[in-house]
Amino acid sequence: MRPSVYIKDLREHVGKEVSLKGWLYHKRSSGKIKFLIMRDGTGYLQCVVFKGNVAPEIFELADKITQESSFEVKGAVREDKRAIGGYELDVTDLKLISLSQEYPITPKEHGIEFLIDHRHLWVRSKKQVAILKIRHRVVKAIRDFFDSHGFTLFDAPIITPNACEGTSTLFEMDYFDLGKAYLTQSGQLYAESGALALGKVYTFGPTFRAEKSKTRRHLTEFWMVEPEMAFYDLNDNMDLAEEFLEYIVQTVLEDRKEELKELERDTSKLEKVMRPFPRITYDEAVEILKKNGVDFKWGDDFGGADETIISEQFDRPVMVHRYPAEVKAFYMKRDPENPNLALAVDVLAPEGYGEIIGGSQREDDYDTLISRIKEHNLPQEFFEWYLDLRRYGSVPHSGFGLGLERTVSWICGLEHLREAIPFPRMIYRNTP
Structure with missing residues (x-):
């Protein structure tokens, strides 16, 4: 993959293909499309993985990647005012860096003592x-x-x-x-x-x-x-x-x-x-x-x-x-x-x-x-x-x-x- 950029700088790369590194904040699916929300410390980005645009193993990886796993993603940047951060990435390639195992802070309510412990x-x-x-x-x-x-x-x-x-x-x-x-x-x-x-x-x-x-x-x-x-x-x-x-x-x-x-x-x-x-x-x-x-x-x-x-x-x-x-x-x-x-x-x-x-x-x-x-x-x-x-x-x-x-x-x-x-x-x- 090409040298990575930061989410905060995507406005400078609209219409271009870039590579980013970060962590999976959360994800959702809609049939043949996987939406991976990446965070990299500078912002949040919705990475769109369409089954018809990537190799089968990449689509399968997008399905298996877990919350807070670290990964690298490649794709074309496009502006979308409805998306988190105002931009989306049409994914062409995905590389797992480290798979997160049962991340303890899930998208639900947690007690303050639990959160302080973690x-x-x-x-x-x-x-x-x-x-x-x-x-x-x-x-x-x-x-x-x-x-x-x-x-x-x-x-x-x-x-x-x-x-x-x-x-x-x-x-x-x-x-x-x-x-x-x-x-x-x-x-x-x-x-x-x-x-x-x-x-x-x-x-x-x-x-x-x-x-x-x-x-x-x-x-x-x-x-x-x-x-x-x-x-x-x-x-x-x-x-x-x-x-x-x-x-x-x-x-x-x-x-x-x-x-x-x-x-x-x-x-x-x-x-x-x-x-x-x-x-x-x-x-x-x-x-x-x-x-x-x-x-x-x-x-x-x-x-x-x-x-x-x-x-x-x-x-x-x-x-x-x-x-x-x-x-x-x-x-x-x-x-x-x-x-x-x-x-x-x-x-x-x-x-x-x-x-x-x-x-x-x-x-x-x-x-x-x-x-x-x-x-x-x-x-x-x-x-x-x-x-x-x-x-x-x-x-x-x-x-x-x-x-x-x-x-x-x-x-x-x-x-x-x-x-x-x-x-x-x-x-x-x-x-x-």
Whole structure:
């Protein structure tokens, strides 16, 4: 057979004979015609095997080929608006590469535990392929945005000697003769050093939380992007977060129309994700909860149900800022107009998807930061390098973190984060 082409490129080969390689997604028969639906990772193609156009052994092979068998096919490309993908292949030759034996995920309903157990195969399904392609586009949009806004990628370590926000939700390990070490829960502290060297940086990689939560919003391993900017205050930080989130959503809407359609996503809701976003204080958010019958105590952090109620009042992401300092991390700067408040911001996604961005202006004063470390009972010796950033040329600076899986889950309209990452890690699962 001649060199193969990809399904996504068939528009360039209409009327020509080509060869393609892929897997059998499913098939059907109609007398002397076999319809083989091929997938190759770039799209889906209906391959029409007519008994009168091929050798008897080829027609027999088309009858015997099973779901997810790999094969190579040759034929003429023709345009057909009714066909999947808009093109069909009139098959002239067929070659089996590997016969699939009793593929476990058949075209019927399967329980979620069964599908997660077979995640390595489940990722082949049309819905999962659509999600992973949207995830890929979100990742590219993230990198494109920061690269085009003067940021430098700054890789933070995954193994760290100290916690970013306390050790209660960290995965701990013995690190040779140096004692305890941890899997990172954030690259932020290291990104701050990068911002004081390069001005504007971002870290992007896996992070880990040993949080014993079984909700649909939590994974123990997830990806996070964290920009950090020198000379940015809280308002600058919110402006950037707003522009960033708008860019991601609008880019996916433009470039992943077919995938969103496959997921049956109501894109009218995503189309409203345009600046400006509403900005409310923590106090105003508490009032929203009280007006909706929630018995909420001022000073507490918002739970998932609280975030849903707050976000339901708006048709786009809402930015909640100036939280009680007691519920926020030690490194967050206090509001000079009210020291009980932290210059923090959370961005809540619409439709009940919760917090997708959390950020703050950082404490840039050396003495104040030492006091905060002591208040939080953190070992100062592990933060000496971090304190150096305040000893040598400290400046106002800010940053935020965006959870990739939460963002993908929201954009795709998923019920659970586990579908937004190729192999989810949860408190009750670390396989396959």
